[in-house]
Amino acid sequence: MNAPVSMPSVLSIRPEAAEAPESGIVEVANYGRGREGLIPLWVGEGDLSTPGFICEAATRALAAGETFYTWQRGIPDLRQALARYHERLYGKPSDPERFFITIGGMHAAQIAVRMVAGAGDEVVIPTPAWPNFSGAITVAGARAVAAPMTADERGWQLDLDRLKGAVTSRTRALVVNSPANPTGWTASLDELSAILALARSRGLWIVADEIYARFAYEPALMVDGRAPSFRDVMEPEDRILFVQTFSKNWAMTGWRIGWIEATPALGQVIENLIQYSTSGVPVPHQRAAIAALVEGESFVAHQIARARRGREIVVGGLAATGKVELPAPPGAFYAFLKVKGVADSRRLAMRLVDEANVGLAPGTAFGEGGQGYLRLCFARKAEDLEETVRRLAPVLRAI
Amino acid sequence: MNAPVSMPSVLSIRPEAAEAPESGIVEVANYGRGREGLIPLWVGEGDLSTPGFICEAATRALAAGETFYTWQRGIPDLRQALARYHERLYGKPSDPERFFITIGGMHAAQIAVRMVAGAGDEVVIPTPAWPNFSGAITVAGARAVAAPMTADERGWQLDLDRLKGAVTSRTRALVVNSPANPTGWTASLDELSAILALARSRGLWIVADEIYARFAYEPALMVDGRAPSFRDVMEPEDRILFVQTFSKNWAMTGWRIGWIEATPALGQVIENLIQYSTSGVPVPHQRAAIAALVEGESFVAHQIARARRGREIVVGGLAATGKVELPAPPGAFYAFLKVKGVADSRRLAMRLVDEANVGLAPGTAFGEGGQGYLRLCFARKAEDLEETVRRLAPVLRAI
Numbered sequence: 061m062n063a064p065v066s067m068p069s070v071l072s073i074r075p076e077a078a079e080a081p082e083s084g085i086v087e088v089a090n091y092g093r094g095r096e097g098l099i100p101l102w103v104g105e106g107d108l109s110t111p112g113f114i115c116e117a118a119t120r121a122l123a124a125g126e127t128f129y130t131w132q133r134g135i136p137d138l139r140q141a142l143a144r145y146h147e148r149l150y151g152k153p154s155d156p157e158r159f160f161i162t163i164g165g166m167h168a169a170q171i172a173v174r175m176v177a178g179a180g181d182e183v184v185i186p187t188p189a190w191p192n193f194s195g196a197i198t199v200a201g202a203r204a205v206a207a208p209m210t211a212d213e214r215g216w217q218l219d220l221d222r223l224k225g226a227v228t229s230r231t232r233a234l235v236v237n238s239p240a241n242p243t244g245w246t247a248s249l250d251e252l253s254a255i256l257a258l259a260r261s262r263g264l265w266i267v268a269d270e271i272y273a274r275f276a277y278e279p280a281l282m283v284d285g286r287a288p289s290f291r292d293v294m295e296p297e298d299r300i301l302f303v304q305t306f307s308k309n310w311a312m313t314g315w316r317i318g319w320i321e322a323t324p325a326l327g328q329v330i331e332n333l334i335q336y337s338t339s340g341v342p343v344p345h346q347r348a349a350i351a352a353l354v355e356g357e358s359f360v361a362h363q364i365a366r367a368r369r370g371r372e373i374v375v376g377g378l379a380a381t382g383k384v385e386l387p388a389p390p391g392a393f394y395a396f397l398k399v400k401g402v403a404d405s406r407r408l409a410m411r412l413v414d415e416a417n418v419g420l421a422p423g424t425a426f427g428e429g430g431q432g433y434l435r436l437c438f439a440r441k442a443e444d445l446e447e448t449v450r451r452l453a454p455v456l457r458a459i
Numbered sequence: 460m461n462a463p464v465s466m467p468s469v470l471s472i473r474p475e476a477a478e479a480p481e482s483g484i485v486e487v488a489n490y491g492r493g494r495e496g497l498i499p500l501w502v503g504e505g506d507l508s509t510p511g512f513i514c515e516a517a518t519r520a521l522a523a524g525e526t527f528y529t530w531q532r533g534i535p536d537l538r539q540a541l542a543r544y545h546e547r548l549y550g551k552p553s554d555p556e557r558f559f560i561t562i563g564g565m566h567a568a569q570i571a572v573r574m575v576a577g578a579g580d581e582v583v584i585p586t587p588a589w590p591n592f593s594g595a596i597t598v599a600g601a602r603a604v605a606a607p608m609t610a611d612e613r614g615w616q617l618d619l620d621r622l623k624g625a626v627t628s629r630t631r632a633l634v635v636n637s638p639a640n641p642t643g644w645t646a647s648l649d650e651l652s653a654i655l656a657l658a659r660s661r662g663l664w665i666v667a668d669e670i671y672a673r674f675a676y677e678p679a680l681m682v683d684g685r686a687p688s689f690r691d692v693m694e695p696e697d698r699i700l701f702v703q704t705f706s707k708n709w710a711m712t713g714w715r716i717g718w719i720e721a722t723p724a725l726g727q728v729i730e731n732l733i734q735y736s737t738s739g740v741p742v743p744h745q746r747a748a749i750a751a752l753v754e755g756e757s758f759v760a761h762q763i764a765r766a767r768r769g770r771e772i773v774v775g776g777l778a779a780t781g782k783v784e785l786p787a788p789p790g791a792f793y794a795f796l797k798v799k800g801v802a803d804s805r806r807l808a809m810r811l812v813d814e815a816n817v818g819l820a821p822g823t824a825f826g827e828g829g830q831g832y833l834r835l836c837f838a839r840k841a842e843d844l845e846e847t848v849r850r851l852a853p854v855l856r857a858i
Contacts, residue, residue: 071698071722071724071725072662073574073575073725073728074573074574074575074576074577074580075577076573076577077573077574077728077731077732078728080728080731080732080734080735081731082727082730082731083731083734086531086730086734090530103528105527105528109524109525109526109527110521110524110526115521115522115526118521119518119521119522122509122514122517122518123514123518125508125509126508126713127508127509127514127710127711127712127713127714128504128508128712128713129502129504129712129713130713132485163562163715163737164737164738166734166735166736166737166738167736167737167738170735170736170737174473174475174476174598175472175473175476176472176473177473178473178474178475178578178600179577179578179600181473192734192735192738195731195734195735196735196736198735199573199732199735199736201577201578201600263471299470311526312526313526313527313528314525314526314527314528314529314739314741314742315526315741316562316737316738316739316740316741323470325470326470326472328481329472329476329477329479331481331485332476332479332480332481332482332594333476333479333598335479335482335485335565335591335594336479336565336569336591336594336595336597336598337565337566337569337595337598337736338562338563338565338566338569338715338737339563339565339591339715340713340715341715342713342714342715342744343713345741
């Protein structure tokens, strides 16, 4: 985490706003943005722009004049398409009333956090973690409590006792991200059941971030070709809020469209929170999202195959330098690598921009346990990743 | 204001979320949505879809693959274009560093409120007012305090003593919307100076909503063809946050793109609040916004001329029924009409959907002082507004 912003005290703004830290990812990305020939692997997006059939659905909607305000929960056709998609992916009946369209996964997270936590509350997050959850928790006036995971030669492991130990009387929710950004940790069904049992016994909400569910690489850990999900172990009355996005599966990061899946009993509350934050999602984007769900399976398969190949190149290539610790991640599309002998990964990330012309995110951006690590996104064409390894190797070897 | 949502207590969500009221506008719009032949004048948008030259800028950006994450503050070209636009409109030098692109004016308001108010704080708002400010204040954990305006045969007047009287030791900000939604009240330069003096003397922020600045109809009240602005009376060190949108001038309600104008000293804080709520605005939309600013003046003039004609039709036509009180509003594009002998304007709005096939917003949606009123948006073609008067007249006369 970076330090809160300092500013003239005469401006006297609220601590929740002033204390929201600068994203350590954005900081480095801003440092290197626009450098000639840089390979940008710092943010969580691939190199493919959105497929034409998705863009064209938006273009058609614009041309048809769909430029007006719309349903705050999302257009019925998209909520319906999401229910069908979930039925295919998870093999269980679903319901359009469970889905609420948001301005990206971040907005889904903001709304989920706003529902479950505020002043005086704590939310527990296994770390290292995507920093934006703790950012949203801070902005909501609550406190993000880290439950550090452990890393060994097999990879990252959830320490369930540490998770239990982080829960206090003030805890209102657990954030569970599996497959995880940045570590690739992927919960087994048994782990999901254990987390759910903890949440039930302590009366906690679970905010479930399963946006990388389809990027899973270890058959022994998988269910029907995807990562295990809370949907595989939950009961309808369990208090779970799923936050989701079109960004990753369908290469739509820049569109800002995602969704919340929740019990329909929360429908009016979620509608109100959408109304008072963004007032809905552009209809052309919702039409594009329908195209993604209905016609996008071969593109998703292509993305997964590329990520699988990217993972091989990066894990193998960096291991060969002898300077990094990097067990192959079982899920998501990041290599979270520990550089031997490096104490300051933020400085190293800046140095790799300058000396290797490669953009990686510093582990310090991901909270407790991230120091000494770098995150590399391997959702990219093989040539770029091979070139990345070639550029990084000499710099790493010289450390 | 509508009642907070009731739900099973087992869901135990935060009061800030549960207490955000359902929008009274959306409630009626949902009631009537999809009715054959209904003339929808309930929400703040006109009947024109976004002009082709704006849509085409977005389409070109999509086709060019601009579908990735971008600058959290907005792309430099758009911030530059906004500075130039402000220089033209307000006749003073500006600076791109003052502008921060958001997901619509609502998102700008959410961020402005989050910076200045939280638990234990109060924000004063002259009412009747656009309900979404008090919604955002509630969600932020603060309290919206109404300072009711007064209505007489000349129209709505700000009661400055009442505004002063509403300020307590807990007040952190004043929300000032001029020209106002729904009343059309438009502050004079003297009134803006008096409000600013109050804010300075009590150490308050002003959240300035001047989104209808170009929809002004009374030459005696106007400055350079627009409504007076805090920019005309402020000093650089004054604590004013301007919230703005592309929705109204350029018929872009459905796009969800707006901006905050603020001191550059708040830049990092605003960037962080964007990061942890929506993570930026789609680049194609930002390209469209540039087209609007650079090529959109004749379209804006056309919209203003239509609204001016719409105002004449509605004010004259409804006055002729003898059943409404409706002084001509000096700004914005709403008729806020009082129906004689009506106690429940929410019920009346539903009745007008059923009996006149016209959608109006109930005055109760706009807080204290709104009971008995209805809001009608006249940013629409003359034929529709003439038909509206024809449909409403017999129902109003029968009351």
